[in-house]
Each structure stands twice: as structure tokens, then as C-alpha cells.
Amino acid sequence: MLRTFSEPSRRTFLLRIVTPIFLTAMVLSIAASTLLLWATYEVDRASDQRQRSLVVLVLSQLRAGIAHDQEGVAVWDDALTAAMNGDTEWIDVNLGRWMQTYFGHDGAYVLDPRNNPIYAFPKVEARSPHFQQLMARTMPLAAKLRERLRGGDTTGLSDRVLTLGVADFVVVSGRPAVVSVKPIVSDTGDIPQAPGNEFLHVAVRYLDDSFITELKQDYLLDNLRFSWLDNASATEISSPLTSSRGETIGYFVWQPYRPGTTLLSRVAPVMVVVFLVAMTMMALLVSALRRRSLKLIESEATVRHLAHHDQLTDLPNRGLFNDRLDGALKSLAQSGETIAVLYLDLDRFKEVNDTFGHPSGDALLRDFAHRIREIVGERDTIARIGGDEFTILLRAVHSRAKVEAVCRRIVEAARHPYPIAGTQVFVGVSIGVAMAPQDGVERVELTRRADVALYHCKRAGRSDFAIYVPEMDASSNARRDLERDLRTALDADGQILVHYQPLYSTAVGRITGVEALVRWRHPERGWVPPDTFVPLAEETGLIGRLGAKVLREACETAAGWPVESLAVNVSAIELRNPNYAMQVTNVLLATGFNPRRLELEVTESALAERESGRDRNIAALRELGVRFALDDFGTGFSSLGRLHELEVDRIKIDRSFVQGFGTANGDEAIVQAIVDLARATGLKTTAEGVETASQSDYLRHIGCDDLQGFLLSRPLPRQEVEALLRAQPDEPRVAATRSAHS
Numbered sequence: 001m002l003r004t005f006s007e008p009s010r011r012t013f014l015l016r017i018v019t020p021i022f023l024t025a026m027v028l029s030i031a032a033s034t035l036l037l038w039a040t041y042e043v044d045r046a047s048d049q050r051q052r053s054l055v056v057l058v059l060s061q062l063r064a065g066i067a068h069d070q071e072g073v074a075v076w077d078d079a080l081t082a083a084m085n086g087d088t089e090w091i092d093v094n095l096g097r098w099m100q101t102y103f104g105h106d107g108a109y110v111l112d113p114r115n116n117p118i119y120a121f122p123k124v125e126a127r128s129p130h131f132q133q134l135m136a137r138t139m140p141l142a143a144k145l146r147e148r149l150r151g152g153d154t155t156g157l158s159d160r161v162l163t164l165g166v167a168d169f170v171v172v173s174g175r176p177a178v179v180s181v182k183p184i185v186s187d188t189g190d191i192p193q194a195p196g197n198e199f200l201h202v203a204v205r206y207l208d209d210s211f212i213t214e215l216k217q218d219y220l221l222d223n224l225r226f227s228w229l230d231n232a233s234a235t236e237i238s239s240p241l242t243s244s245r246g247e248t249i250g251y252f253v254w255q256p257y258r259p260g261t262t263l264l265s266r267v268a269p270v271m272v273v274v275f276l277v278a279m280t281m282m283a284l285l286v287s288a289l290r291r292r293s294l295k296l297i298e299s300e301a302t303v304r305h306l307a308h309h310d311q312l313t314d315l316p317n318r319g320l321f322n323d324r325l326d327g328a329l330k331s332l333a334q335s336g337e338t339i340a341v342l343y344l345d346l347d348r349f350k351e352v353n354d355t356f357g358h359p360s361g362d363a364l365l366r367d368f369a370h371r372i373r374e375i376v377g378e379r380d381t382i383a384r385i386g387g388d389e390f391t392i393l394l395r396a397v398h399s400r401a402k403v404e405a406v407c408r409r410i411v412e413a414a415r416h417p418y419p420i421a422g423t424q425v426f427v428g429v430s431i432g433v434a435m436a437p438q439d440g441v442e443r444v445e446l447t448r449r450a451d452v453a454l455y456h457c458k459r460a461g462r463s464d465f466a467i468y469v470p471e472m473d474a475s476s477n478a479r480r481d482l483e484r485d486l487r488t489a490l491d492a493d494g495q496i497l498v499h500y501q502p503l504y505s506t507a508v509g510r511i512t513g514v515e516a517l518v519r520w521r522h523p524e525r526g527w528v529p530p531d532t533f534v535p536l537a538e539e540t541g542l543i544g545r546l547g548a549k550v551l552r553e554a555c556e557t558a559a560g561w562p563v564e565s566l567a568v569n570v571s572a573i574e575l576r577n578p579n580y581a582m583q584v585t586n587v588l589l590a591t592g593f594n595p596r597r598l599e600l601e602v603t604e605s606a607l608a609e610r611e612s613g614r615d616r617n618i619a620a621l622r623e624l625g626v627r628f629a630l631d632d633f634g635t636g637f638s639s640l641g642r643l644h645e646l647e648v649d650r651i652k653i654d655r656s657f658v659q660g661f662g663t664a665n666g667d668e669a670i671v672q673a674i675v676d677l678a679r680a681t682g683l684k685t686t687a688e689g690v691e692t693a694s695q696s697d698y699l700r701h702i703g704c705d706d707l708q709g710f711l712l713s714r715p716l717p718r719q720e721v722e723a724l725l726r727a728q729p730d731e732p733r734v735a736a737t738r739s740a741h742s
Helices: 007-074 077-085 088-103 129-150 210-219 259-273 275-308 318-330 349-356 358-373 400-415 443-459 470-491 530-540 543-558 572-576 580-591 604-608 612-624 640-645 655-659 667-680 693-702 718-727
Strands: 107-111 117-121 166-172 175-184 199-206 222-227 237-242 248-255 338-347 381-386 389-397 418-420 423-425 428-436 465-467 496-505 511-522 526-528 565-569 598-603 627-633 650-653 684-687
Touching: 007 088, 007 166, 007 175, 007 199, 007 210, 007 237, 007 259, 007 275, 077 088, 077 175, 077 199, 088 107, 088 117, 107 129, 129 166, 129 175, 129 199, 166 248, 199 210, 210 222, 259 275, 318 338, 318 381, 318 389, 318 443, 338 358, 338 400, 338 443, 349 358, 358 381, 358 389, 358 400, 358 418, 389 400, 400 428, 400 465, 428 443, 443 465, 443 470, 470 511, 470 530, 470 543, 496 543, 496 718, 511 530, 511 543, 511 718, 526 530, 530 543, 543 565, 543 572, 543 580, 565 627, 572 580, 572 598, 572 612, 580 598, 580 612, 604 627, 612 627, 650 667, 655 667, 667 684, 667 693
Parallel strands: 428 465, 511 565, 565 598, 598 627, 627 650, 650 684
Antiparallel strands: 107 117, 107 199, 166 175, 175 199, 222 248, 237 248, 338 389, 338 428, 381 389, 418 423, 496 511, 511 526
16 A cells, blocks of 8 residues: 655645755845845945045045146246236246146136236136136135235145145036136245235136046046036936035036946846855855955055156155155164165256257156166165156165265266157266265255255266265355355445456557456455356356346446447356346446447357247347357357357357467467358457467467457456556557567
């Protein structure tokens, strides 16, 4: 007889076995599903939060970056001078178009001390609704900045942030924008402005259109858009754009990348079929989610990297270098090691930028950075701190000889040619070194001493290195004292004097011209050599005042003298001043001096530069009748073949050639060639440094026009020159210089 399950047994089987298993399976499935859904939600939420944080960070960096961009042009003597003079052409090139083409700004404006706009880029009607609305948004920021400037507020200033600034997110003509206001100030401090009455530079960057496109491309934000309302759909998220007053301007809305939801949609069908497969897929999901999270973490790491590295060379920036130097100095006591700080400055880099343009200069900087990477060890730090300035931290320096060896390798590497714009460019590098603990264990003092050593290296001839010694501070202090005394001398009477060295014509044997030479009679030091204080004046920006003082006194003195020409030396720095031609014209008008009698002496290196301001000054003065002389010919970059290209009326043969007469170098033949070529091109010649009768006779014999030197006369004060002029015979006569002054 067949045995069958009774109904109660069936119910018991279901209740005792199937149901617990089913319930257990259901509980496990629900628990697993719940865990998966919770993990998916949390990952998506974290991803959303990271993307929101990224947008906030980008906007914050944009606001700070625009202010930093402005400082590159607003902390500049030339910019302040152009604003004061209303030179809109210069402002347009350097403060307007440059900010758009190089930094991508959408607008640039310059306000005078009364907040009146004196320049706008792009050009726009002042009465247009767009411009009026922009000014309405800008004025509160300008007022706030001026209030901070008048109050002497220094909040936020550092070695990276040089000037106060105010920036905010606003709405202009129905477009969201960031507006940043920075004062235009002197980088040398020589051009004073009353606090709160500065010229202001305003930069505008719109946060739609191109900015939206950049965010999409750089940070992979799908379907990013700007909305005035928080109208994000269920599949979108938003991040508010908030002004400094806490007002919400609008929202950035985009479709977020949600790795949890994406993966869940792929594994859910498999989980419904088999629980174990679901558990396996859960493990795979966690692994996949981790990979997606790592991508976001890497993106954040990239942002942090950009905040601490130079974008051009990818080297650490000043902030990161200072952090590493502080860390190295703190560990000195425990490690007992010696470290070295190197300050590097490229020589003649400005000429590369002026000649070939900034892109070529950037290429040279990248090449130089690559070269020093090959020299410095992995434990050490190389940083670019701005322009053509670099710093290096050498760890575990065992001896001074090791530092010297590294410096020599860097100097040698920098001397090799750089392929730029289809040609080879040569620059050098100057290095200053300070070592810890012997030179200090505090960052500011250690870097200051490295900078002092760099200055002494430059003073010694550049393209070399110098290691700090205490005597350098004494020298720097002496230089500061001399600079202070020179400023005092320029304001005082009787210290800055002008002496005059006569020029004798070889044709008539008479004084036909004089050269004005500056002298400094210090009340305590006595006579200070010109080769000491003139370079100091050029380095400190005092050369303009010094040159103007000499020019005015010389023109006033020589106005009534019976000489054909008055020669006055002019610095290349003065020639680059856009107002130099006007300053000379004012002196000539004030003194009544005939411009055709004035001869400005410039060096070959000054004429070899490609500089539009210099060319405009020379053209304006030549049109007025002023003549130009090429001083110390043969010691600079020019050659005999280029002589006809230089816009000069006279060349002065350097004393080194005259002193070389009678030697095996054949200087007589060189001077003969210079005189012959000058005569063929219609130029007059003057020989400097004539000290012997044989030199005078030879120069007169080969046809040199004028002679100058101690044989004929030393530089003399005004009264002695006038006595010489009175002692000359009334009628010109042809005579040998030797017989006239024997």
C-alpha cells in the first residue's frame, strides 16, 4: 500500500522547513538588497557632494586667479604712469587686450581716483544700459576697496598677494559674472598716491557661455547650464552661485556622474535570479565603486597639485617651496644635516622676451627648468617663484664643495644655447647661496641672505654663483646708505656737480665742444666715483632725476659759451621712458639752449635693444634738431658693418683702442678703419682717452675730427672751462695738438 503525506504533515513541512528557509532567503535577499541600495545611495550622494565642492572650489579659484592676473599688470610703474597720463593706447595694449588674450578676461576697465571710467575694453558707449549696469555693480566694490585702502587695511596681504582687492559675483545685463577690482600702484614705490585715491583696474569674467564650456571640458560635468532658479530635475543636481553678501544669484545645474546607480542597473537582474551571484556582484560592485571614487579623488588631487605648482614649468611654486623649507629647517636639530638654499635669476632674459616675444620666453623657461631637473637630486626641491626667478632647496649637503659643484653645473647648463624661433639664444644664470644652520635656521632670514648673495653675484658680473658671507650684509648696508645719501644729494645744493671736458678740433686746434660729466661731492665721503653712483642710480630708479639735473645745469651753463656742441650722456633707462623726449624739450625751452648744439651720447647696448619707446624718443628729438653720438664704440654689440644702420651723427672711439697704439694688437689699423668708415657714411669721429702727443699726432694725421683726453684737458668746473675759452685766440688756427698744449 502506497504511503502518502497527510495534510497536517504537509503543513508541518512547510512551517518547519520551507518557511524558515524561504524567510531566511527573503531576509538575506532583502538585507543584501537594502545594503546594496544604501551603498548605491551613499556613493551617489558622495559623488554629488564632491562635484558640488569641485564647482565651489573652481569658482573660488577663479575669483582669486583673476585678482592674481590683475596684479601682474597693476603693480607696475609703467601702468600707473600710463593711467596718470591718460595714455589709453598703452593701457589698451597692456591692461585691456592683454588681459583678454592671455588670461581670457571678458572685460577690463580703468577708473580714476573719482571712480570715473577712463578706459573700457571692449569699447562701449558710456550711456549704454550694459555699461551703466556694469558700473552700478562695480561702484560698491570700488567704494569698499577705497575704504580699506584709506584705513590702511592689510588683511590678506602676503608675498603672493601684493595689493588689496575686492571681488564679487554679480549680475550684469542678465549675465552672471565675477567682477574684481584692484588698485594700480607703483612696483618700486617711487610714484606716490594718496591712500584711497588710487587708479583702479576692473576685470570682468562672465560665468556663462565660454566659462560653462570650459567647466564641461575640464571637469566632465554633463549638460552643465546656468539657471536663475533652482529648477534641477530628478536626474540633475545644482550648486548655488552666492555673492559676498550671501545673496544667491543663480545656480549651476548639471547631470551628475552617479557610479552607484549605473552599476546597480547592470547587476540588478542577476541578483533577482541567484542570491549567491548577487553577493558576488556586490563584491564586484564595491570594487568598481572604489575605482570610480579613485577617479574623483585623482581629480581633486589634480586641483591641489595646480594650487601648489607653477603651471608653466610644473615646478613647485613659492608656497610649496616655503612649506618644504620650513619642514627641512625644523628637522635640522634631529637630523644634524646641512641644507642649502639657492636663489637663481636668469641673465638677459628680458632681452629674449623683448626680441622674440613672451611665448618664446616661456619656452626658454621650460627648457631651463628641464635642465636643472637633470642636475638636482630627487630629495631636493626646485621651485619657480615668479618671472625668471627660481629657488632650489638642497637637502643633506655634506660639504660646501658639493654646493659649489651643483652651482657650477647649473651655470654651465644655462650657458648652452636655447633653440628659440628658428635661432639659437644665449642667456646665463646668476645664483646666490645661503646654508643652514651656519647662515641661519629661520626661513625668512635664510632666504634673505641667499638673495643678498645673488645681488653680489650680479654685481660681480653675472653668469656665476656666490655663497653668502657676513661681509655681504655689510656691503648691502653700505649700498643702502649710499642710495639714501644719493637721494639726499639730488635734493640738496652743492653735492651733485657738473664738470666739463673740452673737445679739441684737429682741424682748427681749438675747443669746439664740451662733454658734461656728473660728479658727486659727498659731505663726508668726499668725491664719489661716477662708476659707483651712476649704476646705483640706474638700479634704484634715480637715473631719471640725476640725468634731468645734469641736462638742465649743462644747458644753462653752456648756453653762452662759444662752442659748437654740448655732449650729455643719457642712460638706456632714460631713453625707454616714454616722456623723455618731452622732458628734454622742456629743458631746452626753459634754458634757451639751441637744440642743434645738443649732442646726446648713448652706448651701443642701448641702441642695440629693440624697444619702441626708445625709438620714438630718438625720432622726436632728431626731428627737433638734437644730435646723437655713439659712446665707447667697439665695446658693445655693434660692428663696423652695422655702423650705417645706427641713427647717430658721431661715433666716439673708445679709449681702449687709443691706449692700444704701439702694441701688437694692431689698434691703429682698427681706428683707421673706424675713421674711414665714419667719413664714408657722413659721421664725425671723436677719440677718447688721448694722453700722449704721439697718440694726438696719429689721430690728427688719419683724419679724426675731435680729440678728448687728459693730454688736452681733464674735466673741469665751469669757471676753469670759461677761463680756457677766454684764453683761446680769437681766430681759429690749424696747429698740432702737442704744440698747443705742451
